[in-house]
Amino acid sequence: MIEIKKYFQKQVDISEKDWTTFSSKLIKREFPKKTNLLKVGQTENYLSFIETGIIRFYIPKETEDFTFGFAFEANFISAYDSFITQEPSSYELETLSNTILWSLTYQDLQQIYSQTQIGNKIGRLASEELFLKKSKRELSLLNQSAEQRYLNLFTEQPHLLQFIPLKYIASYIGITPQALSRIRKRIS
Known part of the structure; x- marks a missing residue:
């Protein structure tokens, strides 16, 4: 409280x-x-x-x-x-x-x-x-692009993203889990 x-x-x-x-x-x-x-x-x-x-x-x-x-x-x-x-x-x-x-x-x-x-x-x-x-x-x-939406989420709550399954993050930013995988690979 x-x-x-x-x-x-x-x-x-x-x-x-x-x-x-x-x-x-x-x-x-x-x-x-x-x-x-x-x-x-x-x-x-x-x-x-x-x-x-x-x-x-x-x-x-x-x-x-x-x-x-x-x-x-x-x-x-x-x-x-x-x-x-x-x-x-x-x-x-x-x-x-x-x-x-x-x-x-x-x-x-x-x-x-x-x-x-x-x-x-x-x-x-x-x-x-x-x-x-x-x-x-x-x-x-x-x-925004899916990549920008992902980066924004990652910037806003980086320590919490480790607790969210990637399939939920992909759905949230409006793409497939496979497309999210490609984005993550590209920005790492």
Whole structure:
């Protein structure tokens, strides 16, 4: 819980009263590697902060899954479209390593919004972070080569890439594992 408090203190001036209200709603959830946090058809009920771990967003397919996102430590995670609409998700979330999350339920977040002075700002910051990641991903797919997307991922999270299977990285940057192999060979 210390990490999430540090995250907010960098962003906003949160009073002890507001922190007490906010932190009293947080639920610590621990998951082993390869755990599905959410499956297609389930409704996302949590907005979570990753204390430790790596999470993959993907659409399951019969032959191969389509990975379209990763989330790392000290970031928020949610199937946010499902969370805010409270409708079933069309994709899945899976842990790629042992993971610790600090989570708020949808109902608890609504209470935080109404009971604290800082609640709306915290919610806005979390949603802005999730939006910016999505926007950055979309723009990279439109404007960058697969090699550049790989290099960006490698530059942003080099110590974490060793925990992500290459087939997921290839899917994320929009190429086959064989094409990723050629890129890796070319840049090494």
